Amino acid sequence: MxxxxxxxxxxxxxxxxxxxxxxxxxxxxxxxxxxxxxxxxxxxxxxxxxxxxxxxxxxxxxxxxxxxxxxxxxxxxxxxxxxxxxxxxxxxxxxxxxxxxxxxxxxxxxxxxxxxxxxxxxxxxxxxxxxxxxxxxxxxxxxxxxxxxxxxxxxxxxxxxVGFWYDRKAAADAAQKAFVTNRVGDFGLLLGILGLFWATGSFDFGVIGDRLSQLVQTGSLSNVLAILFAILVFLGPAAKSAQFPLHVWLPDAMEGPTPISALIHAATMVAAGVFLIARMYPVFEHVPAAMNVIAFTGAFTAFLGATIAITQNDIKKGLAYSTISQLGYMVMAMGVGAYSAGLFHLMTHAYFKAMLFLGSGSVIHGMEAVAGHDPNLAQDMRLMGGLRKYMPVTATTFLIGCLAISGVPPFAGFWSKDEILGAAFNANPVLWGIGWLTAGITAFYMFRMYFLTFEGKFRGNLRQLWQKLKSPEGMAIVTGFDAAPAFGPGAMTKGELEATEEHYHDDHGHDHGHSEYPHESPWTMTLPLVLLAIPSLLIGLVGTPFANYFEEFIFPPTETLAEVTEKAALFNPTEFYIMAGSSVGISLIGITLASLLYLLGKINPVAIARKIKPLYELSLNKWYFDDFYHSVFVIGLRRLARQVMEVDFRVVDGAVNLTGFFTLISGEGLKYLENGRAQFYALIIFGAVLGLVIIFGVT
CATH class of the missing domain: 1.20.120 (Four Helix Bundle (Hemerythrin (Met), subunit A))
Incomplete structure (x- = not known):
């Protein structure tokens, strides 16, 4: 070995x-x-x-x-x-x-x-x-x-x-937004790393934690500085894991191809923030104020993402806000000291969210046969419905993912989310309340997504709905894509797209973008869905409170296996059943509400939206964070840049140009004094000496 x-x-x-x-x-x-x-x-x-x-x-x-x-x-x-x-x-x-x-x-x-x-x-x-x-x-x-x-x-x-299809303006803008937003967090992380090195003289995780604790206890380092360094380090994970207030880049990153949404923006890179918190846990656990900041940031982000996901019509944007919410759960877990629970949810979420994103890609692939390659149409759930009939494998795996993320037992998400809620309740009931309410909202929006996409009648061939969604008003509702459709999944030219469609017609018997109904995806797309469904269903069983093998393997570096086993022996089944019952109950309420609104049609969602219009618009407009950032930072920085440009042009350039002008004038004037006549030079020297004598005589 x-x-x-x-x-x-x-x-x-x-x-x-x-x-x-x-x-x-x-x-x-x-x-x-x-x-x-x-x-x-x-x-x-x-x-x-x-x-x-x-x-x-x-x-x-x-x-x-x-x-x-x-x-x-x-x-x-x-x-x-x-x-x-x-x-x-x-x-x-x-x-x-x-x-x-x-x-x-x-x-x-x-x-x-x-x-x-x-x-x-x-x-x-x-x-x-x-x-x-x-x-x-x-x-x-x-x-x-x-x-x-x-x-x-x-x-x-x-x-x-994210900017892979760089000839789409929306993709290019999204790549820039992701890059710039992450620079804010990364700058904080760099400052935090340098601050910790200045204080402890080391870059090693364990050494930093031990020395920082000793320095604070002995008074060699003020507690305020320790908190500052810890929060600066946390800014890095906050940006990378799309936590409030640096969460705004992740939904826009859905402009990239769907496989990237599954790999980077659901399972791995966004989880790197939680991974870094875990690596830096020896530092954070000695700074209680920083732990509180982490916990409440995660809790608020979980609630924020869930409330925005409720009103999303783009299937990928809905999953993006769901990812923000679930990452908030993980960050909250790390903040309350539930190290094992947070990483357990990271693992379960990686599999079922990757499956959900790949499932959405399969849906988009099928819808492109009907709606063409316009993302405004192919990704809009209002044009879907009834896809279970045409895409049974995709529908089944998507349903498994919905059940897992909703916390329905025995699916993976139930065990990890319930462990987080239990730890949050022991740390602070307010955090538990936010997490518990978010669990119900999560179940609601995920099954809203499932029912709109896979149940009911297929709406993709309703041309009137097409025209409505392609109108300026409809485009405004579809969350900010460019009004002009890009051709092809790679934003191909029209000629390339037509050649591709001919090839597709030869292989599959119908034109891409000209079929009446969608089709199931090829086996290279459905096989990964089926394989990811297995851990989404079963992997949670390694972390049940009755036999928590995961916790015995993953535990804080400052604890020993004996301490972990001792804690596990204190497990109270009654307490577990009460907590689990409450979380499953709120999830079932969310699923029931979603079915009444979007499956059975017993309640009209439009009527509810009109009754609570301010809340509906708050959710639809993403709590106005994008608008606020655009007004304050984008427009504000542009104005500042213009002022700086004016100062540069008029003051800096003016000083440089004035110096050059005086040099030119003085040179032009003095060249006439260079006439080669010794008497003239003597006269100048005499005049200069006389002037100096007069000046010194007067003073």
Whole structure:
């Protein structure tokens, strides 16, 4: 087993090699590389498959009791300063490696079907592999500096992938918004890292925590500074995990291809924020004020995301706000000290949310056969309905995901969410109340999404509804896409799209965008859905309160297994049944309300929206955060930039130009004094001396 640890450095390297090979091929032999699309895809998928196998071997070894393994090399040294780079394999790393590689592998398989007709197919795989390498490098990092390097790399990959269809203005704007918003959090993280190094002299997680605690206890470091450093570090995870107030980038990031939404913006990169909080837990747990900030930020974000998701009509935007909400649960768990529960929910959520996003991609793929490649139509749930009849595999797996995220037993989400709510109740009943209410809202909006998409009659061939949604008023409701449709999933030119449609017609018997009803997706898209449904259904069983194997494997670094086992022995079944009953009850209420409104039609949702119009508009307009940020920061910074430009033009440039002007004038004037006549020079000297004598005589 020791051998696999010695070669664990290959985990981030293999996907990087795949990305480099394909990338070099695209740069040097573009046409040949694009023609060999399946070969390139097979190379990328194979490298991720090999890494996945190695990750499972490491996880099994850690489960069997192998001690944590760290291997580092000195990277930089100056006096007493030493910086090492390397990799570490412990329980948390092994778990995250398996989550990242399994989801990435299945997303890569799915991509073959989803991006089949996209001209950027090979480039997309290269970006995917580069992201996989960056994320895996982040997970195995043994210190804060290395984490920060890979933290920035995954942010760069997110920028590339969100803006993959860069000729769509909406995608280009979304990529910029994601990048800039994350820069705010990353700057805070950098300041926090530097502050902690200044205080403790180390970048190692455990050492920082111990030294910071000692410094605060002895009075060598003020508690205010410790709180400041901890909150600055938290800004990084707040941005990356889309927490209030830096949550606004994630819904816009849905402009990227759906496989990216599943991999980066549901299962891995957005979970990196929670992972960093877990890594920095030895620091945070010694700063109670920072823990409270983390807990309440997570709770409010969970509620915020859920309330906005209620009114979304775009299937991907609805799932995006759902992701924000679920990440809020994880952050709240870390803030109340429920380390194991937060990471347990990270794991369960990664699988069922990846499945839900891939399911939405399957729906969009099917709808494009009817509505064409206009995202305003293909992603709008008001044009769907009855898809269970045409897409049974997608519908079944989507239903499993809805049940899991709603916290219905025995699905995975029930066990992890209930553990978080129990810990929140013990820490602060207010946090529990917010989480409990959010659980009901979650069940409501997820089943609203399911009923609108898969139940009832198919509405996609109602041309009057098409025209209504394509009108300016309809476009305004569809959450901010460009009014002009982009051709093709890769924003192809019209000619490329027509050629693709002819090919699709030859293969499938109908024109893409000209069918009357949608169709089930190819096996490369449905197989990952089925495989992800298995952990969505069963993986929660490893963390039941009756036999919590997960908690015995993942626990805070400052605790021992004996302490964890001792706590587990205090389990009270009655308390569990009461808490579980309350959370399941509120979820069932949410599901029932959704069925009355959107399945049975017993209640008219339009009438309710009119009665509570201010609340409805608050949700529909995303609590006006985007409007506020645009008015204050975007417009404000533009005005500031104009003022700075005026100062630069009139003051700075004016001073420079004035200096040049005086130099020119003085030069022009003095050149007439250079006439070569000695008597004239003597006269000037005499006049200068006389002037000095007069001046000094007067003074």
């Amino acid at each position: 020791e051998v696999i640890y010695q070669y664990a450095w290959l985990i981030p390297v293999l996907p990087l090699l795949g990305a480099m090979l394909v990338g070099l091929g695209l740069i040097s032999l573009n046409q040949v590389t694009n023609r060999l699309r399946r070969l390139n895809a097979a190379l990328i998928i194979s490298t991720m498959g090999a890494v996945m196998g190695l990750s499972f071997a490491l996880l099994w070894s850690q489960i069997q009791g192998h001690p944590p393994y760290t291997r580092t090399l000195e990277w930089a040294a100056a006096g007493n300063f030493h910086l090492s780079m390397g990799y570490t394999i412990d329980h948390l790393t092994a778990l995250m490696l398996v989550i990242v590689t399994t989801v990435a592998f299945l997303v890569m398989v799915y991509t073959d079907g989803y991006m089949a007709h996209d001209p950027g197919y090979v480039r997309f795989y290269a970006y995917l592999s580069l992201f996989g390498s960056s994320m895996l490098g982040l997970v195995v990092s043994p210190n804060l500096v290395q984490i920060y390097i890979f933290w920035e790399l995954v942010g760069m990959c997110s920028y590339l992938l």
